Structure formats: structure tokens, C-alpha cells
Amino acid sequence: MGSLRVRFGLLIGSAAALVMLAAGGLYWALTATERTLDSTLEAQVRLELIAELSGRLTEYGLAAVEAVGENPSRPERLANARDEVDRALNAVDEGLNRTIAQSDAIVDRTQYAARSRPLARLRAARVMLDRQVAQIQREPDTGKRTDAIRGALNAFGAVTGPPLTFLVEAERRGVETASAQARALALRLRIIALAVAVLAVAMLVLVHRTLTRPLLRRIEDIRAGATAIGRGELDTRLPVATHDELGLLVASFNRMAARLKRREGRVAAARAALEETVAQATAELRAANSRLEEIDRSRRRFFADVSHELRTPLTVILGECDLAARSPDTPESFRPVIATIRKRALRLHRRVGDMLRIARSESGQIELERRPVSLVSVLSEAVENCASEAKRRRIALDFHPSEADIEIQADPEWLRQVVEGLIDNALRHAAGATRVWVALRARRDGAEVTVADDGPGFPPDAETLFERFRRGGTSSPAQGFGIGLALARWVVERHDGTIRLGSGGPEERGARVTLVLPAEAREDAA
Template identity: 60%
Template sequence: MQTLKARFALLVGGAALVVVLAAGALLAALHASEVALERSLAAQARLDLLTELSGRLSDYGLASIDAVNAPALGRGRIAAARAEVERALQTVDERIGREAAGAATPLERNEMATRSRPVARLRAALSLLDRQVDAALQREESAARTDAVRGALNGFGAITGPALSFLVEAERRAVDAASAEARALTNRLRLGAVAAALAAFGALLVLHRAATRPVLRHLDAIREAASAIGRGELETRLPRQGRDELGLLVAGFNRMAGRLSRRERRVAADRAALEETIAARTADLRAANARLEDIDQARRRFFTDVSHELRTPLTVILGECDIALRTLPPGDTALRAGLLAIRKRAQGLHRRVEDMLRVARSEAGQLELDLRPVSLLPILSEAVEGFASLARSRGVALAFEPAPADVEVRGDPEWLRQIVEGLIDNALRHAAGATRINVALATLGSTARISVTDDGAGFPAEGAALFERFARAGGYGPAGFGIGLALARWVTERHEGAVGLETGPDGRGARVVLDLPMEGRERAA
């Protein structure tokens, strides 16, 4: 039985033979085309040189006629024209000599020799014309000079005209012959290409029927069997068709189908067991989820209760500190400093408790915003003034950049002030290395933009996660409750606005941006 390797070797060898024959024929045709093209180009080049020589001779004759009236001035023009004629004649002579030396056949060398003789006659006639023109220009009378020059030119034309005509006609015939040869070669190549294409097609067709059709027929059977296996018909088998590569492939296919059939039965049994396990685990997950929901509700209640329980003692502590500070003797600076420290820490803790309570209420849907038209300028000014002393104590320059005109939005003034204070407080506490915090108010179309920018270390890579409740990025400033940005986002979204984190304008630091719709934007639109 012939193997697939032998069949494919026959196919590849036949195709390679066809390619080699086609390449040989193509190379021969290209060589013949190159020879015909070179002949045509050489003849055209010689014809161009003869045309240039004829033009130079005409210039020489015109210069000679112009010199009749002014021989002293005309001799320079004659000399220049004579040099151009000599250069053109030398070029023609050298071209004919090179092509005669490089001729491949005696016939071509003979043709070049026939062109050399008229060129020699042109050179001799030109020398004679030079002497005649020089002698004519030496005459004293203008009429005599004119007649002598014209006679010399007429004699030169009578001598050189037939020679030039012969050369031009010879080159034209050479161009026509080369063109005719190229056309004939093109026709032969066209016929040869058609014949070669037909022969190659016939050879490839024979090779296809002998080598590839049986293989393709077996492959189609394998493809159909594989499709049946894909549809789940795992009992499909192929008949053994020999001991070649295809026979081995069929045997392997049948073994694969048998293993798949046995594996399907095992998988069905395992799937039934897995479904029972999944059902049991699903019941466990539902129970665990219910327990987690109870724990979350308990956590929320605990969070709210703790916040309420902490507010009262903190309020008492702050009140007692204020009373003690008002009644403290003026000279007791140490006790005043201690009370001030206690009051400052208590105020910070009180703000955190209030924030915790607000988040808990917002999560439970218990907060109601008092939305009304408010001006942002006094709100931001109050927030900046409230942190001015704290910023100075920490060596941070806190600045406020208002908009050119006041901006009015529809919102809750207390909540807006608190979230701006929270952002300033976050910048003071968390912006490591910050020396400046800038609070700015600007307008973008119908949107009011509040930005809090610092020149600190910037937000970490997980900055977007800081909007989640109790989120604290590792290494980003001192520890906190992680609810400032979460509260800012919650309040901003209830004002139909948006909050975002950006990098500072100089590529470092951090910026928190609050965008709020301006009051009356529908009327303005």
C-alpha cells in the first residue's frame, strides 16, 4: 500500500518539476526580451545622438552665417559651435565603437562598421568646411564673404547630407526591427504562457487525482465521524482502510471514541454525585448568608448605638472644658494648655462620632437633606477660616481661590460645609509632606466645581477604593476612620453632583473635585 509520504512526495515533486520548467521558460523569455529591449534602446540612443549632431551642425552653420557681418566677433561663436559639433561627433563615434567592440555576432559587427564610414566622411567634410569658412571670413567685402560661406555650407551639406540621412535611416530601421522583434517575442511568450498554463494545469490535475483525491476522501470520512462524536454519538467507529498513516489515524480515532464513551459514562455518574453535593452546599450557603445578614444588621445597630452613646459624654467633656477655660486664672498656662489639648482631641473625636452616625443614618436611609438655593462663597470661606489656625500650626499654607462671581446651587448648606471641612481635614491629616492646601471655586458651564488640592504625596494606586466606607490605603497618612470620602460622595450624589480624585496640576499631590449643578441651569438653558 502506497503511504501518504510517497503520495505527497509525488505531488510535491511534480509541482516542483512544473515550477522548474516554468521558471526555465520564464528566464529564457526574459533573456530574449532583454536582448530585444537592449537593441531597441541602443538604436534609439544612437538616433538621439545623431539628432543632437544634426542640431549642432545647424548651430555651426548659423554661427558661420552670422559671422559674415562681424568676422572678429563671430569667430568666437564659430569656435564654440565647432567645439559642440566636435563633442557630438566624438560621442557618436565612441558609441558606435563601443557597440562594435561588444557585438555578439559578425553580422552586428558588420552593421556597426557600415556606420563608422559615414561618420569618418562627416569628420573629413567638417575639417574641409572649417578651412573654407576661415578663408571666406578673411575676405574684405561682405558680399564676397557671404557668398563664400554659403557656398562652403552648401558644399558641406551636399557631402554630409547623404551620410547623415544614411545613419538616421539605419538607426530608424534598427529601432523598427527591434520593436518588431519585441512584438513577435511578446506574441510567442503569450502563446507559450497559455500552453505552459494548460500543461501545468493538466499535470497538476493528474497529480491531484492520483495523490490527493483518495486522501481527501478518507479525510472527509474522518471529519464526518468527528462531527458525529461532537454531537454526542460516541459509538461512532470508522472502518480500517490500510496500514498507512491514514489507517493508523483511523485506529487512533476509534480508540479515542471508545475512551470518550467510557469516560462519558463515568462523567454522568460523577455529575449526579456533584449535583447532590452542590445542593447540600447551596443549602449551607443560604444558611450562612442569612447569618451574615443578621450579623450585618446587628453591626449597624451597634454602630448607631455606639455613636449615640459617645455623643453625650463628648458633649459633656467639651462643655466642661469650655467652663474650665473661662474660669481658669490667667496665669495658669500649664493647665490651660492641658485643657486646650483635651478640648481639641474631644472635638476631633466628636467629629468622627458625628461622621459615623451620619454614615450609619445614610446607609439606613434616615437622613433628609434640606435643599434650598445657597451661595457657595460664604460656605467655603467659613470652612477655610475654621481650619486656618490648625493649618498654621502644622506649617501648611491654606488658601482659598473664589470664583470671579458668587455661585449659587441648590443644596443643604450644613452638609456642604461639613464635607468641605472633611476634605480639608483629610488633606491636613493624610497628605504626607504637604506644604500647601488650596480650596478653589470655579464654574464650568452650568456646573459649579469645588476643588481641594494639596502638594503632598498624592493618592495611592488604589485611590478609587478610598470612596468605600472605612477604606484606608496602606501607608497613606496616619490612620483614620476612613469615612470622609464616603460621606462626601454620598452627599454629593444626593445633590445630583459627582466627586472625583485627580493628580495635582504639576504632576504631584492630590486633588478632590466636587461638581454640583448650578441653581437655575434649566432656565439658563
């Protein structure tokens, strides 16, 4: 009895035995009740059949009187009444035989067998009356026939009365006996149910006192100990009172608490060492971050200073070229050279301006100078500036303008720089591309600019290319002078437009970058 398994096994066995006992008692009670009800119903049915037999005999007597009368109206009535009497006799006889066959008690079978003799008398009385009626019908004198049929009916009543009375009385006693048995059975069932209920309550009380309550108390102790451990009271220990499964569980609980206590000490030491290491690493990272921020500020300042320093001599060169071109003393042979110098200096001047704008955008400073801009002019200039790089890479660069020029409110330098950056990205990243083109299409609310190529297209995660410091393909930061997609989206959104990436159709290949620019800027878009 020291194991919980044995205890629970005994408990389950006892419960199963109690359930089997209750099921057996219920089965016996249902069988006895069903037998008693069947006996009562059969007795009631036999009473009804005997009552019907009595009525059929009466009708047969009336039919016999009518058959021997002076003017019988329906001769077939006697034959029908005779058939009905025989049918009623057979029904009562079959009921008695069925009851005798189903009864297991010898006494019942004897009693039911004794009731077959009155039926035989009734059947003999019917045959005798039938013969008498046949004889009386042959008598020619009406008065004699009346006296004869009266005597025959009196004799018929004297013969059939005692058997019918005996049968009715026997069936009535059978109904009373069945009712008494039903009441006795109900009383026994109540006593048995009460005894079973008392036994079940006593068994439950015994199980609760000997098994359930001690188990619940020990489980509550374990729960309280676990709660204390959860609060951090790792010195909690539980007494081991028994050597059953719960005792083993309590012993394991105590060992777990001891291990947690030792591990807490090691974790505390490791946490202190880790905090010291983290503090030291944090200080080093802060120092390194400060140095990187200073280097980044120096780089941006150097970039801006160089841009400013380059713009001054370029401005002087452009001014001298303009003066030389307008001077009448300049030989005609020098004018093409001066025009070429001015063109290259102007392009370099724009590149320096691009460098200065990018340097300012990296520090969060971006300023738009909006004014009416011809998109055909801006896109043509962007394509022309990238033509030399496309020729060097042996890639065809085309521009497909719209049928009519489109004018929008935009910053032409930033817009040109965005388109140049997209063309430069297509030239550098579209491996195996043979053609890059820029297309302009008019929209009802503005314009749509597309930069496309016939290369491999964008990767599946193309939207991540809009993130800062994200690169696609095998580009090198030293190649080209383009603008990143993150900055391009920033500039386009400042123009109240949208930028999206896509690919060619089912039968086409390549990458598509589409800019949608509104015709007029919103008032709050600064």
C-alpha cells in the same frame, strides 16, 4: 506512495519546480525585453544625434559663407560652428562605440563598426571645408570669393550627404529591427504564459483528483464519526481503507470509541452507585439538619425563657430597693448598701435585656424604639459598664466627649450595646494594648463615634470581619459579653448610619472603628 508525507513531498517538489521554471522564464523574458528596449532606445538616441549633426553641418556651412563675405559681422561664429560640428561628431562616435562594446552578437558589432566610416568621411569633409574657407578668405576679389565658397559648399554637400543618408537609414533599420524583435518576443511570451497556465491547471486538476479529493472525503468521514461520538453514538466505527497516516488516525479513532464505550459503562455503574450514596447522605443530612434546627430553636427558646425568668425577680429587686430607699424607716447606714444593690441589679437587668435582644436578633427579629437620645449619656454608660473588665485586664479606658452634648434619634439600648460590644472587642482582641478610648465628635449632619486602641490593628482582610460567624484574633466565645461586628453593622444601618474599620496614621498603631450616625432618622427607616 503509500505515505501522505511522500505525497505531500512530491506535491511540494512539483510546485517548487513549477515556481522555479516560471521564475526562470520570467527572468529570461524580462532580460530579453530589457535588451530589446535598450536597443530601440539607443537607436532612437543615435537618430537624434545624427539629426543634430546634420543641423550643425548646415550651420557650419552658413557660418563659412558669412566668414568669406564682404563684411563679416561675427568672425567668431565660424569657430563656434566648427566646435559644435566636432562635438556632434564626437557624440555620434561615442554612441556607436558604446553600442559596439555592449553588443554580444558579432553581426551587430560588424554593422555598428561599418557606421564609423561615414563618420570619418564627415569629419574629413569638415576639415577640408575649413581649409578651403581659410584659402578663400585670402582672395582679395569679392566675386572670386563668392564663386569659390559656392563651389566649396557644393562639394561639402556632395561629400556629407551620402554618409548622413547612410547613417539615418541604418539607424532607421535598427529601430525597425528592434520593434520586430519586441513584437516577436511579446508573441513568444504570450505562448509561454498560455502553456504555463495550461500546465498549472492540469497539475492542479491532477493533484485534486489523486490527492485532495480522497483526503477530503476521508477527513469528512472522520468528522462525521466524531460528530456521532459527540451525540453519544459510541458504537460508531470507521473503515480502515489505507495504511497511511489517515489510516492510522482512523484506527486510533476506532480504539478511542471502543474505550469510550467501555468507560461509559463503568461511569454509568459508578454514577448509579454515587446517586445511591448521595441519596442516602442527603437523607442523613436532612435528618441531622432537622435535629440541629430543633436544637437551635430549643436553645433560642431556652435563652429567651431564661431572660424572661431573670427579668421578673430583677424587677422585684429593683422595686424593693426603690421602696427601701424611699422609706423613712430605713436606717441611713443601709442606704449606701441599698444603692449598691440597686445599681448592680440594674446593670444585671440591662444585661438580661441585652441577652433577650440578641436572642431575638438571631431569629431575625430586631425592633428599634427610637427617641431623642443624648450620646454623651449613652457613651458614658457604655464606658462605665466596661470599666471593670478594662481594670481587670489592666488597660486604661477613657472617654473623650465632644464640647457640647449631641442629641440624635436612636434606640439607646441597642446603641449602648453596640458601643459596649466594640469596647469589649478592643479589650479582648487588641493583644498588647495598653489603652482603649471612646471619642465623640460633632458633624454637620450628625455625630461620629470612634472606638480605638493602641494594639496591633486590624488584619489586611479586615472587611471580612463583618461576615457572620467570622472571628478575629484569639477570642473565645466564652469570654466577654460583646456584640459581633455583623450585628453591629446591622444595628447601625438600621439607624441610617455607617460603620467602617480603619487603622492609625503613619506614626500611630492600633485599630479604629468609626460609627457615623445622622441627627434625624428617615421616615422610611423603620
